[in-house]
Each structure stands twice: as C-alpha cells, then as structure tokens.
Amino acid sequence: MNATEYKKYHESFMENNHGTTALHTFFSLFFTVQTSLLCCIRPKNPKLVQYSYEYISIVLSMILAHTIFVDNIYVMNFVAFAFITFEFLKTHSIADIQRTFSKLNSFGNTKIISISCTRGLTYLMTVFCILAVDFQDFPRYLAKTEKYGYSLMDTGVGLFVLMSGLVHxxxxxxxxxxxxxxxxxxxxxxxxxxxxxxxxxxxxxxxxxxxxxxxxxxxxxxxxxxxxxxxxxxxxxxxxxxxxxxxxxxxxxxxxxx
Incomplete structure (x- = not known):
C-alpha cells in the first residue's frame, strides 16, 4: 500500500458513518464519569496504591469499555453504578459528597475539584480517542460522523467549549x-x-x-x-x-x- 492509498484508506473511515444513538453516546461518556466518581468517594490509599487503583479503574476500564466491551456499555454502566451505590451506602452521606466536590483542587489555583475532574476526563478521553481511532478495535460508530449523527468523538469540541467556559x-x-x-x-x-x-x-x-x-x-x-x-x-x-x-x-x- 503506497502513501496515496494509505491516505485514502484512513479517509474512508469516516465515509457513510452516521455514528450511533444519542443514548449510547451519553452512556459512553457517563461510564468514565462514574469510574472517576467511584475513585473520589472511596477511602484514599497510599499514593502509589491509589495511583494504580485509579489507573485500573478509570484509564484501563475506559479502554476496555470502548473496544472489547463496547457492545456491553449499558451493562458496564450498571456495574459501575452498583459499585458507587455500595460505596455511598457504606461510608458516605449526601453532605460528604457535596463537601468532596466543593473542595479546592491540589494544583494551587482557585478551581474546585469537580471542575478539575471535568477537565482531566476531557483531556483523557480526547487523547484516547485520537490514538484509538486509527485501530480496528475502535468501532467506527464511535468515530466522527461524516455529515450528521451522534458519536463519542463528536462530543469532543462541545466538551472543550464547556470546559473552557467553566474556567474562562x-x-x-x-x-x-x-x-x-x-x-x-x-x-x-x-x-x-x-x-x-x-x-x-x-x-x-x-x-x-x-x-x-x-x-x-x-x-x-x-x-x-x-x-x-x-x-x-x-x-x-x-x-x-x-x-x-x-x-x-x-x-x-x-x-x-x-
């Protein structure tokens, strides 16, 4: 395959792609939000252990949810919600959750942690999608649509606009x-x-x-x-x-x- 054929091959990824449903797109985003929420409400571990736990819970689960288990995204959302409910009933109250997400972040600015989490998840999912879209394990209906429709990658610009507005x-x-x-x-x-x-x-x-x-x-x-x-x-x-x-x-x- 020469350079011209390779270029056309990649461009063909977006041809006739109308994405998926709005509900599926929402839950594709919501799953990573739920795993992040789970990490926030669980009791904190030592630094290295906490880092490993968050990597597995947020990053690795996000990769699996949008590749191997992409057809089971609703089930994975339900499982994540079940874990959150369990942790919430075990150790937290609504007031605890409000205090957690109203705290200032640890980056030395005046932004609360919920805004920092929103920015971090936006960057994380953007990096993942840009890299994964060139691989066959990443479903075509999650890539950008050609003319109209809903897809995970189509949410990128909107999320960046929202995120930038929060810290404008x-x-x-x-x-x-x-x-x-x-x-x-x-x-x-x-x-x-x-x-x-x-x-x-x-x-x-x-x-x-x-x-x-x-x-x-x-x-x-x-x-x-x-x-x-x-x-x-x-x-x-x-x-x-x-x-x-x-x-x-x-x-x-x-x-x-x-």
Whole structure:
C-alpha cells in the first residue's frame, strides 16, 4: 500500500458513518464519569496504591469499555453504578459528597475539584480517542460522523467549549487588565496552533476528511472563533464603562450639571 492509498484508506473511515444513538453516546461518556466518581468517594490509599487503583479503574476500564466491551456499555454502566451505590451506602452521606466536590483542587489555583475532574476526563478521553481511532478495535460508530449523527468523538469540541467556559477569565475575580491579557494570550495560542496544524497537515500530506472541518479550518480555529466575541464584548463594555466614569468625573470637577 503506497502513501496515496494509505491516505485514502484512513479517509474512508469516516465515509457513510452516521455514528450511533444519542443514548449510547451519553452512556459512553457517563461510564468514565462514574469510574472517576467511584475513585473520589472511596477511602484514599497510599499514593502509589491509589495511583494504580485509579489507573485500573478509570484509564484501563475506559479502554476496555470502548473496544472489547463496547457492545456491553449499558451493562458496564450498571456495574459501575452498583459499585458507587455500595460505596455511598457504606461510608458516605449526601453532605460528604457535596463537601468532596466543593473542595479546592491540589494544583494551587482557585478551581474546585469537580471542575478539575471535568477537565482531566476531557483531556483523557480526547487523547484516547485520537490514538484509538486509527485501530480496528475502535468501532467506527464511535468515530466522527461524516455529515450528521451522534458519536463519542463528536462530543469532543462541545466538551472543550464547556470546559473552557467553566474556567474562562471573564467569570473570574481578577482585574480587568489581567483578564484582557489572559484572554489575549489564550486566543493567540489557539490561532497559532490552528495555523501550525494547518501547515503541518498540508506539508505532511496527513489524511483529513473534508466534511470534518472543511479544507482550511480546524478545531483550534473553532475554539478561537467561539471565544473572540465574548472577548471583544468584554473589552467594549469595559471601554464604555471607563468612558462613562471619566465623563462623570470631568463634569463633576468642572461643576457642570446635566
């Protein structure tokens, strides 16, 4: 198989792919959420033991659930829910669960642990899907759909938008200058990554399906476009507020009444 045939072979993965049902897609995501919840509510072990337990419970189970046992995803969700219920009834109350997920994370910022878990799971599932999609053990109906439909990989952009919105600078308590600098840096990085991906894909002649993002577009441009309107709105509102305050101070100092 030469390079051209290999490229067309990979592009054919998305042809006539309409994915699966919305319910199946939901439970494909929900299974990993449940395994993460199980790790959070169980009593903590020593560091190395806890790391091994979380790897088996979250990462390994996620791989198995979307490859070998993908046809039994509903059963696996039920089993995970049964384990969570058992742990909850054994050692926890609703108040304990609320306190657990309202705690600040251990990364030195002001984000609560539930937001950090959401970001971590999004990254984890994204990395897994991007790697697994090129293997035959990963079902085609979990890959991105060609024109319409539901699939696990189609949730990627939506999850990143949700995750970014949860930690977006516009909803923080930082100063306006800090927010503008942070948003400018964030959007600049996205645009740079978008151009980097575009040129690297074209130079390497990497396989890409035109129905995914078109000829010149990609995921990073989508995120940058989504955040630019809110960024510009924030700047315009702050400029309007500063001008209004400045005008009021000028009129007051000069004894001018309206």
């Amino acid at each position: 600078k516009d909803v923080s308590k930082e100063s306006c200058t800090s927010i503008i600098k942070g948003n400018s840096k964030f959007i600049s990085v996205l645009i740079s990554l978008g151009f980097l991906r575009y040129f690297s894909v074209k130079q390497l002649d990497y396989h890409e399906h035109v129905t995914e993002y078109g000829v010149h577009w990609n995921f990073f441009f989508t995120l940058a476009t989504l955040f630019t309107p809110s960024y510009l709105t924030f700047i315009i509102l702050n400029m309007y507020m500063c001008l209004t305050i400045g005008l009021n101070l000028y009129l007051k100092r000069n004894g001018i009444k309206i």
